[in-house]
Amino acid sequence: MTKDSGRTDxxxxxxxxxxxxxxxTFVSAVLVIAPLGLVFFYLLVNGASSVNWDFFSHLxxxxxEAGGGMANAIVGSLELLALAGAIGIPVGVLxxxxxxEYGSARINSVLRFLADVLNGIPSITWGVxxxxxxxxxxxxxxxxxxxLALGLIMIPLILRTTEEVILLVPNGYREAALALxxxxxxxxxxxxxxxxxxxxxxxxxxxxxxxxxxxxxLLFTAFGNRFWNHSLSQPIAALPLQIFTYAISPYDDWxxxxxxxxxxxxxxxxxxxxxxxxxxxxxxxSVV
Amino acid sequence: MATPEQRVTERVEGPAQPPASSEPxxxxxxxxxxxxxxxxxxxxxxxxxxNIASNAVTAIIGPSGCGKSTFLRALNRMxxxxxxxxxxxxxxxxxxxxxxxTIDPAIVRRxxxxxxxKSNPFPTMTIGENVVVGLRLNGVRNQxxxxxxxxxxxxxxxxxxxxxxxxxxxxxxxxxxxxxxLCIARALAVExxxxxxxxxxxxLDPIATAKIEELIYELKAQxxxxxxxxxxxxxxxxxxxxxxxxLGRLIExxxxxxxxxxxxxxxxxxYITGRFG
Numbered sequence: 001m002t003k004d005s006g007r008t009d010x011x012x013x014x015x016x017x018x019x020x021x022x023x024x025t026f027v028s029a030v031l032v033i034a035p036l037g038l039v040f041f042y043l044l045v046n047g048a049s050s051v052n053w054d055f056f057s058h059l060x061x062x063x064x065e066a067g068g069g070m071a072n073a074i075v076g077s078l079e080l081l082a083l084a085g086a087i088g089i090p091v092g093v094l095x096x097x098x099x100x101e102y103g104s105a106r107i108n109s110v111l112r113f114l115a116d117v118l119n120g121i122p123s124i125t126w127g128v129x130x131x132x133x134x135x136x137x138x139x140x141x142x143x144x145x146x147x148l149a150l151g152l153i154m155i156p157l158i159l160r161t162t163e164e165v166i167l168l169v170p171n172g173y174r175e176a177a178l179a180l181x182x183x184x185x186x187x188x189x190x191x192x193x194x195x196x197x198x199x200x201x202x203x204x205x206x207x208x209x210x211x212x213x214x215x216x217x218l219l220f221t222a223f224g225n226r227f228w229n230h231s232l233s234q235p236i237a238a239l240p241l242q243i244f245t246y247a248i249s250p251y252d253d254w255x256x257x258x259x260x261x262x263x264x265x266x267x268x269x270x271x272x273x274x275x276x277x278x279x280x281x282x283x284x285x286s287v288v
Numbered sequence: 289m290a291t292p293e294q295r296v297t298e299r300v301e302g303p304a305q306p307p308a309s310s311e312p313x314x315x316x317x318x319x320x321x322x323x324x325x326x327x328x329x330x331x332x333x334x335x336x337x338x339n340i341a342s343n344a345v346t347a348i349i350g351p352s353g354c355g356k357s358t359f360l361r362a363l364n365r366m367x368x369x370x371x372x373x374x375x376x377x378x379x380x381x382x383x384x385x386x387x388x389x390t391i392d393p394a395i396v397r398r399x400x401x402x403x404x405x406k407s408n409p410f411p412t413m414t415i416g417e418n419v420v421v422g423l424r425l426n427g428v429r430n431q432x433x434x435x436x437x438x439x440x441x442x443x444x445x446x447x448x449x450x451x452x453x454x455x456x457x458x459x460x461x462x463x464x465x466x467x468x469x470l471c472i473a474r475a476l477a478v479e480x481x482x483x484x485x486x487x488x489x490x491x492l493d494p495i496a497t498a499k500i501e502e503l504i505y506e507l508k509a510q511x512x513x514x515x516x517x518x519x520x521x522x523x524x525x526x527x528x529x530x531x532x533x534x535l536g537r538l539i540e541x542x543x544x545x546x547x548x549x550x551x552x553x554x555x556x557x558x559y560i561t562g563r564f565g
Contacts, residue, residue, distance in 0.1 A: 105371075172408035176471070179366060180422035180478055181398030190425055194412045 043266060047259030055260055060226050060242075066253050070261055072228050076143070076237040079229070080222060081208055083147025088154025088211075089204055095155065096162025096200075101188050112163070118156035124216035126152050131220040143229060143236035146222025150211040157207040165199025166192060202276050209272040213265055215240040239265050314341035317482055317512040318363060323377035325358055327370060332358040334536040335377075340529075345504060345513045347527035347544065349520060351559065355536040356516045360484050363514060364400035365393040382481070398426070401480035405487040407467035409459030409474070416455035418470055422478040437477050445473035446503050465496025472503065483507065485515040489522065501526050520560055524548050532556045 054069045061068030095115075099108050130149040135141055169192050177187040193200065215238075218224070223235040224245060239261055246258035318340035325333040332355045340346050340363075348356040361367035362379060365386065379386045386396050409418045417424075419441050420434045428434060438455075442448040447469045451462070459470055468488060475483055485504070489497040504513055504526050517523050523530055523544065530547040532539045532555075540547060540556040551557045558564055 170408070172404060172406055173410060175366065175369070175402075175404065176408045176410070176474075177421075177425070178369065178394075179364065179397050179402035179404075180425070180474065181394045181396075182422065182425040183394055186425050190421075191410060191412075195410070197412075 043263040047263035050260035073237040073242040084150035087151030092158025100166035115156040127217035141223035143232040149217035161203030344528040347523035350533035401475035418459040441477040
């Protein structure tokens with residue numbers, strides 16, 4: 001056997017290895033995307049027929065009666081998101097600014113670690129915590145309790161994304177503003193946060209999309225409600241909770257409504273993510 | 289030849305003076321006395337005393353890491369932004385102590401403006417907003433006043449004719465040299481007494497550099513200018529006085545013509561002739 005043919009054999013084997021490796025990565029990529037397609041497919045097949053005007057405009061019908069909708073749950077979810085945002089957005093953003101701009105390196109690394117631990121806590125834990133702190137003390141489930149549980153989940157999420165986008169703002173801008181005799185806090189608010197605003201808003205939207213689908217923390221806080229909520233100190237309906245209740249019920253009509261609810265919820269989250277993509281498209285130009 | 293130790297002792301005895309000559313002694317803007325600066329354990333500036341003349345351009349030259357930027361930043365307390373900085377000595381601006389406990393660094397920086405190596409117009413603002421941002425954020429609301437100051441600053445920075453129709457465009461849409469002149473206009477708009485320039489041309493092409501140098505020459509009629517450069521030819525072209533720093537120490541200081549044609553210290557001569565650095 002000549003040297004040349006030896007090299008050719010080797011070359012073939014390399015080509016095969018190369019083909020195997022690219023096939024493996026391709027199959028993995030498909031496996032990653034497939035569940036998303038499956039979810040949408042199932043939701044459309046099972047839920048699309050039940051998504052109609054009644055679904056968005058009517059209250060649930062009593063058991064045994066067909067029809068009705070989830071209007072109260074959709075509005076309830078929006079109210080809960082507003083309450084959660086009122087807690088999670090200011091605390092998360094200000095905390096992120098503190099981590100990026102103030103504080104000592106050692107304290108900040110501790111805070112950062114704690115925020116990461118909080119991000120990893122199962123969401124049902126937050127429900128239990130708020131149940132103990134609020135529901136038991138005030139003797140009742142309420143929209144406030146649900147909003148607090150969701151808000152607490154938002155804080156570490158927003159804190160970390162805010163910190164990261166603020167650290168992306170080049171130091172030259174801070175120095176330029178300070179060298180003009182601008183006070184530190186004004187520099188941070190008018191120069192640094194303004195430069196990072198798209199990133200901060202993106203972080204907030206992603207956090208809202210994430211908690212919009214949370215069910216577990218609402219089980220023993222917001223509790224759910226089959227009627228309109230007239231006071232935030234009363235139990236309130238939420239889309240994921242309603243889906244949960246309907247999905248484990250024995251009635252076919254409720255199952256159909258659960259599918260429809262899930263389709264609406266996923267579409268909502270999807271829209272928020274598309275909005276984020278649109279917002280971040282021009283980001284490279286504005287931050288760097 | 290004097291040993292390094294002897295030279296240090298000599299320098300401690302009195303601040304290096306702008307040269308005694310037949311002309312009357314120049315008015316002083318800064319008087320830095322025995323300034324030493326540490327970053328943590330590292331000593332960046334070692335006992336530098338230097339007087340900076342008014343309405344003149346003083347260039348600080350020296351190899352990278354010699355402390356020239358640190359010394360420049362000590363003149364408007366920008367070096368304090370680095371954590372764990374420590375300073376000894378005094379810096380007087382028109383006779384007043386810049387480091388007095390009662391003085392807010394923001395006030396110092398309003399009096400002593402700064403232009404940086406890399407042009408840094410704010411990316412979220414238009415050309416016009418960039419120029420007056422210092423006034424706005426310091427509380428000026430009068431639109432007529434802001435407009436006047438906007439035009440005057442841009443004219444002084446020799447940029448008005450190029451941008452007067454594009455004031456609403458983003459500051460970052462300008463070319464590199466224009467951006468640097470925009471930053472100079474921004475610094476001028478708050479009416480400082482002094483302008484510090486930290487290698488203002490090192491990121492620019494020769495034509496843009498020539499424009500900035502011409503601008504510096506014109507500005508010294510109204511401002512005291514201190515500039516850091518590691519371009520020797522530039523120091524020779526634009527400055528009236530030159531200070532040579534090496535390893536955090538002031539090796540030699542005097543009129544630029546003397547430093548470049550007849551330096552006293554061997555190290556200065558070696559550096560200027562390109563034997564090291």
